[in-house]
Amino acid sequence: MLYREALNRALDDTMREDENIVVLGEDVGLYGGSYRVTEGLYAKYTQTRLIDTPIAELSIVGNAIGMAIGGLRPVAEIMTANFALLSFDQIINHMAKYHYMSAGKITLPMVVRFPQGVSRQLAAQHSESYEQMLCAVPGLVVLSASNPNYAYHALKKAILMDDPVIFIEHELLYNKKGEVDFENPIDPFKIEILKEGKDITIVTYLKMCDDVLEAVPEIEKTLNRSCEVIDLGALNPVDYEGLRKSIEKTSRIVMVEEDHKTGGYGAQIVSWAAENLFYSLDAPPLRIAGADVPIPYNRQLELSSIPTPDSIAKEIIKWGRQNGL
Amino acid sequence: MDKLLLEEIYYLMVLGRDFEYAAKEHYMSGDISGFLHLDIGQEGFSVGAMKAFEKGDVFTTYREHILAIARGIEPKGVMAELFGKSTGISEGRGGSMHLFDPSHFFYGGDAIVGGHLPNAVGCAYARKYQGQNYGVMAVFGDGATSGGAFFESLNIASAQKLPLVFLCENNRYAIGTKIERVSPFEKQAQKAKPYMPTVEVDGMDAIAVYDEVKKAQEYVCDGHGPIFVEAFTCRFEGHSMSDSNSYRSSQEMSICKSKDPIKRVRKKIDPSIAEELETRAQKTVDDAIEYAKNSPLCDTAELKKNIFTKEIAHVVS
Numbered sequence: 001m002l003y004r005e006a007l008n009r010a011l012d013d014t015m016r017e018d019e020n021i022v023v024l025g026e027d028v029g030l031y032g033g034s035y036r037v038t039e040g041l042y043a044k045y046t047q048t049r050l051i052d053t054p055i056a057e058l059s060i061v062g063n064a065i066g067m068a069i070g071g072l073r074p075v076a077e078i079m080t081a082n083f084a085l086l087s088f089d090q091i092i093n094h095m096a097k098y099h100y101m102s103a104g105k106i107t108l109p110m111v112v113r114f115p116q117g118v119s120r121q122l123a124a125q126h127s128e129s130y131e132q133m134l135c136a137v138p139g140l141v142v143l144s145a146s147n148p149n150y151a152y153h154a155l156k157k158a159i160l161m162d163d164p165v166i167f168i169e170h171e172l173l174y175n176k177k178g179e180v181d182f183e184n185p186i187d188p189f190k191i192e193i194l195k196e197g198k199d200i201t202i203v204t205y206l207k208m209c210d211d212v213l214e215a216v217p218e219i220e221k222t223l224n225r226s227c228e229v230i231d232l233g234a235l236n237p238v239d240y241e242g243l244r245k246s247i248e249k250t251s252r253i254v255m256v257e258e259d260h261k262t263g264g265y266g267a268q269i270v271s272w273a274a275e276n277l278f279y280s281l282d283a284p285p286l287r288i289a290g291a292d293v294p295i296p297y298n299r300q301l302e303l304s305s306i307p308t309p310d311s312i313a314k315e316i317i318k319w320g321r322q323n324g325l
Numbered sequence: 326m327d328k329l330l331l332e333e334i335y336y337l338m339v340l341g342r343d344f345e346y347a348a349k350e351h352y353m354s355g356d357i358s359g360f361l362h363l364d365i366g367q368e369g370f371s372v373g374a375m376k377a378f379e380k381g382d383v384f385t386t387y388r389e390h391i392l393a394i395a396r397g398i399e400p401k402g403v404m405a406e407l408f409g410k411s412t413g414i415s416e417g418r419g420g421s422m423h424l425f426d427p428s429h430f431f432y433g434g435d436a437i438v439g440g441h442l443p444n445a446v447g448c449a450y451a452r453k454y455q456g457q458n459y460g461v462m463a464v465f466g467d468g469a470t471s472g473g474a475f476f477e478s479l480n481i482a483s484a485q486k487l488p489l490v491f492l493c494e495n496n497r498y499a500i501g502t503k504i505e506r507v508s509p510f511e512k513q514a515q516k517a518k519p520y521m522p523t524v525e526v527d528g529m530d531a532i533a534v535y536d537e538v539k540k541a542q543e544y545v546c547d548g549h550g551p552i553f554v555e556a557f558t559c560r561f562e563g564h565s566m567s568d569s570n571s572y573r574s575s576q577e578m579s580i581c582k583s584k585d586p587i588k589r590v591r592k593k594i595d596p597s598i599a600e601e602l603e604t605r606a607q608k609t610v611d612d613a614i615e616y617a618k619n620s621p622l623c624d625t626a627e628l629k630k631n632i633f634t635k636e637i638a639h640v641v642s
Contacts, residue, residue: 022454048454054484059477062443063450069432070382070451089474093437094444102425103416104631106432138632162634189640237633237640 025077081116096139127295154188197226214309261289283323341391366561369586373534381459387422410620460488468499486550517553528556
């Protein structure tokens, strides 16, 4: 099943069971979604539940909040993270805070979904990643889906839970294929070990999971060491216990992320590891992240602005050699 | 207007004013901190609107103590919130600007100007979807009518024919900036005219506000889509306790105060009943102050309560 089909199936399976679930966003209804995630749902659930909105991102999230206050379970789609910036007042000042500010009296069972990241030459205003900003806001659950199985189960859980969830997808993952085990729900708040190993823990998420897995054979062959690859899945709250177990086993942590390095999401993970696991570490932590530059259009420049399987392998091998591996 | 209703409106207006003066006094003495936006002078607007819109969801701004009380929320819970006590209606997490009570369908206290309008639109969508027939009311000031959230909300509410009353309290000042200096219109309803019918009302006349909001609610509940009601008011105090009100001349202030909405309603009430109501209002405020003073402080061990729901609290360490 494709990643976008898994997301579609999660929407369909939950909407079928609960008529309070509605979807809203630009082109989500009649058109079927810019990335075809909502394809076919308009015909099934009509325009009252697949709500085509004007291009007004502040209102897409703001209206979803009001719908949730009114007793619905809205799933808002923002076309990309870049456009979600227009809705940040609603996300940060309202969605994240109403539950706390109201002493728990208001609950917002809602999801805001959007894809992000570098795709193919979409330039600076269509290529950003914003998980670092959203995870810095107390009150938001932030999930990132790296594969169809997680996408299905995590989106379903996000829709059915009572907390407001930011659900991050990646532009290049929509056509990724993978098995979905419908019978066995996963806990989206637990890390997933994508590959076991004993010498280096590589922590990553979203599309970088694929890039890291592609880089691993070269790293293992060259350093003659084994890598454990972890997909965080939930970016807030983080399964620190799961991370701790892996890092205590390997004594090394490498963080790989696509967003800009300065203030990037991985800084929090590495800082946590340095504060809590310093004496378990046999090497300084390594962070591999995007360059601090607006994402350029030209393909060579674009690729040089983010980690790739090749650059990930090179950096980890260099770091390994500097640190006795 | 029905005699009992008029007396109730009078009582709530006096209660509101006494409440605000008590809040002011306790702000000066240090019991209340942060930002405190008083509604003195606009009681006719706040009480008239809330009594008219008795059923249905209400989304308001941060100048909402009287709106909350007129909706039926206990004054002592509101005062305790101002005092930052655990017995406050937001358990001391919100303060003056953030009074929420879903059991009264009151989502008050948004301190981002215009930020609650998209929420009201969404709630109106939910109510229409559920077939509920009271509609939703969004209360906001003239200062909220120039931002993007306002225009987006007019557009969507109108396109979707949502049961939403846009109730604008035009007191002509966004903090210290006179509306005419930053808007091409004296009447902000001009901005809504392309989208929906608009109504003007003297916001210093509680009965007129009551009547217009009542009609507006009926209109939106009949399925015609949204309506815009603009009430012209003036506040007797500065924007907040930190505003010295220096931008309004003494002449302007004396005209403003001559429109006192409480005096206007009192003329229509039996003086002995009015006195009785005034005594009752003062007693209620005194009790609220006592309650707030004697309530326990918040427990710092509960700092992180309600960041998330209980469902995922276990995941957060």
